[in-house]
Structure formats: structure tokens, C-alpha cells
Amino acid sequence: MNSNIEIKHIEKSKIDTVDFNNLPFGSVYSDHMLTCTFKDGKWQDAVVEPFAPISLDPSAKIFHYGQSIFEGMKAYKDADGNTLLFRPLDNCKRLNKSAERLVIPQIPEETFMNGLKALLKVDDAWIPTKEGSSLYIRPFMFASGNGFHASPADEYKFMICTAPSGAYFAGKVKVLIEEKYARAANGGVGFAKAGGNYAAQFYPTQLAIEKGYNQVIWTDDNTHEYIEEAGAMNIFIRINDTLITSPTNDRILDGITRKSIIQIAKDLGINVEVRKISVTEVIAAAKSGELKEMFGAGTAAVISPIAGFGFQENDYDLPELEKPYAALLKKTITDIQTNKAEDPYGWRVQL
Known part of the structure; x- marks a missing residue:
């Protein structure tokens, strides 16, 4: 797989419509997402593209046999404006542990980390700076291949979407x-x-x-x-x-x-x-x-x-x-x- 990641920028950002002082958790989405497809027995090149609905055939196996896994991560800004992650390789390793159990092709660490970095660079302005807020990161993988036969799919999607978020729970x-x-x-x-x-x-x-x-x-x-x-x-x-x-x-x-x-x-x-x-x-x-x-x-x-x-x-x-x-x-x-x-x-x- 080529380590180069294609970047497709959104035509107009929606960031000005977001109140960063009153963020819900996980329901406001950043401008871009990362997509990478597994087909013909290998992972293809990853793409950072505008956040948008995806198209799947009704026979896609995710709908019928539930091959779907995910991770949860966060990105932060420090006082100097640097972007920080917390133990990201542990998330990648755990995602692949989940993938193995559900017979989903494991994602190479290089693809995971390079794709994540590219996405965060493009959507850097979406990382909140308010105390207690962060950019929630959702890497996930699912069966996109088609067929009603009860067996693992032949195609999969690896995606990362992000959401600027406030606190998950308020109080005890x-x-x-x-x-x-x-x-x-x-x-x-x-x-x-x-x-x-x-x-x-x-x-x-x-x-x-x-x-x-x-x-x-x-x-x-x-x-x-x-x-x-x-x-x-x-x-x-x-x-x-x-x-x-x-x-x-x-x-x-x-x-x-x-x-x-x-x-x-x-x-x-x-x-x-x-x-x-x-x-x-x-x-x-x-x-x-x-x-x-x-x-x-x-x-x-x-x-x-x-x-x-x-x-x-x-x-x-x-x-x-x-x-x-x-x-x-x-x-x-x-x-x-x-x-x-x-x-x-x-x-x-x-x-």
C-alpha cells in the first residue's frame, strides 16, 4: 500500500456554525473523514475526504452479520497550540485484536497512524481548546462486501471520523x-x-x-x-x-x-x-x-x-x-x- 494519502478538501467549512463553548458529546462532526478500503486481498490507499454519507449495497454483510468494530480516542491542544494524542498505538493494537476475533483484516499501524495524523492536520482547527473539551476520534472497521451467505466479507472499510466534544457525563x-x-x-x-x-x-x-x-x-x-x-x-x-x-x-x-x-x-x-x-x-x-x-x-x-x-x-x-x-x-x-x-x-x- 502506498503511504501517500490523498487529501480532498471540503469546499466550504461548517466550523463557523459550531458553538465551541457548548459542545455536546459526539454529535457535531468535523469537516473531513478518513477512508481506506480493503479489497482484492489488500488495503488500498487511504483518502481524507469531506465528511459525508457513504453508500452501501443492501446486501453489505455489515447489515446481516455484524462484522463491525471501533475504537475511541481523543486529541487535545496544549497551551502552546500543539496537538496531542494519548497512547494511540494501544488503540491501534486493540482495534486489530478486535479485528482478529471478528475475522476482519488487520489494519497496518502505519496506515492507522499516518491516516490519523493526516486527518488531524486537515481538521486542526476543530480541536477544542476549552477546558474539559477535546476532539473525540472514532476509528472503525466494518464489512462492506456484499452477499447473504453467512461468511466473512471480501471487502471492508476502515474509517476515522472526529467530533469536537464536551464532557461525556455531567456529574455523578x-x-x-x-x-x-x-x-x-x-x-x-x-x-x-x-x-x-x-x-x-x-x-x-x-x-x-x-x-x-x-x-x-x-x-x-x-x-x-x-x-x-x-x-x-x-x-x-x-x-x-x-x-x-x-x-x-x-x-x-x-x-x-x-x-x-x-x-x-x-x-x-x-x-x-x-x-x-x-x-x-x-x-x-x-x-x-x-x-x-x-x-x-x-x-x-x-x-x-x-x-x-x-x-x-x-x-x-x-x-x-x-x-x-x-x-x-x-x-x-x-x-x-x-x-x-x-x-x-x-x-x-x-x-
Whole structure:
């Protein structure tokens, strides 16, 4: 594949119609997108082109067999106007891990990074500078080849679209521990960022919303005894001064924010345990006052504090702490991401 990327500029930018001081999350789109097609057994040249609808045949296999995966990333501006990314190669590696599981051709790292850089260069003005805002980046791949036969497609699309965005969640959330539905099963695709994983979450999440909760805490598919994830995020639970998170497996996404939190927390002297944690243990800690914090962790929200949770018709409120780990860890990560602090890990990439 040629590393040259064709640039097709939009005739007239729509950036002047956007209020950068009041950005929603993920629903205002930048001027351009990156497209790369896999056909005839290889990836073709990538193109940066105006953001626009795409045309697919009704028989495209994405519609019938769900070969679709994605990633979530962000670009930031520092005080000097430099464009910054956070652990982008980890996103590329995880996208390819998802691709392997869904029999989608893996995207070369060179194509991923060169395409991303070219797109961000063209849409540089779309990267917000307001505190708490960022350019959300959505790389995704899907089966564009045609046919009703239940088999992998022969053509695929790799695309990157971007959206200047404000905060994902406003304030703390209230969650319901799930006792019936499962997000993923052993041997399944829970570890992959497959679109179908998220589609399957919507119904039980909607049921929780109808009961007055914002999200679901997922438990294991077999016994529903162990805490696994919080909505579309990894989950951390603080009991006394120990921070606990579930180990990754077939069912749990290997979150990049999760990995970053574990490393930073250890370096801050926080005791971190990566182990299975039961619902019973969490309830007991809540009743004894030892449960101090729960929070979700992911690219979109970075860290989303949980104010309380429900289980078996009972509600449990978490205490208001003067110096929560969630706030400390979020500030530490976002300061690294936005070049307000040193990056001892080499996670920050300047374009």
C-alpha cells in the first residue's frame, strides 16, 4: 500500500456554525473523514475526504452479520497550540485484536497512524481548546462486501471520523447491579470493541433507566456473583484505601484508561488489587462504611464517579469524600494528556 494519502478538501467549512463553548458529546462532526478500503486481498490507499454519507449495497454483510468494530480516542491542544494524542498505538493494537476475533483484516499501524495524523492536520482547527473539551476520534472497521451467505466479507472499510466534544457525563451517576442479563460470555467477544456488544447492552440499560438509574453494573454471565464492568466502561471500587478492579478476560475490555489508572495509582502510592470482587463483598463494605468510592473508567468520560448503586430493591449511597481517588486520578491523567504535567510513561504523542 502506498503511504501517500490523498487529501480532498471540503469546499466550504461548517466550523463557523459550531458553538465551541457548548459542545455536546459526539454529535457535531468535523469537516473531513478518513477512508481506506480493503479489497482484492489488500488495503488500498487511504483518502481524507469531506465528511459525508457513504453508500452501501443492501446486501453489505455489515447489515446481516455484524462484522463491525471501533475504537475511541481523543486529541487535545496544549497551551502552546500543539496537538496531542494519548497512547494511540494501544488503540491501534486493540482495534486489530478486535479485528482478529471478528475475522476482519488487520489494519497496518502505519496506515492507522499516518491516516490519523493526516486527518488531524486537515481538521486542526476543530480541536477544542476549552477546558474539559477535546476532539473525540472514532476509528472503525466494518464489512462492506456484499452477499447473504453467512461468511466473512471480501471487502471492508476502515474509517476515522472526529467530533469536537464536551464532557461525556455531567456529574455523578447512579447505577444498578445487574442480576439477569449479561454483557458478555466466556469464549465470546466481550474483550473486543464490537458494535454488537453495545447494542446488546441497550435493553437492560433501558430497563435500569426506567427504574431511575443511569447505568448498569455488569456481573459475570454464569453466576452474577462478580462485578465486571460499569456500563460501557471498566469499573474501579475503593474499599478503605485499596483500589480494586476486575482482571481482564474474554468478557472484559482491556481498557486503555484502565491500564493508565492502575499504573498511576501504584505510582501515587495507592494500594491496587487486580482481582475478582464479588457483589457480596461490595454490599458488605457498603453496610460497614468501608466502601469509599466506585467509578467507571474509559476514554469518553476518563473517570465517571458513581454516587450510589442499587441491588435487589435496595439503594446504597456512597460517601462524599474531601479528596477522592477519582478526582486525583482524573486530574493526573488529564494533566498528562493536555501537557500540563510531565509524562514519565511516554504515553503522550505530539503531532
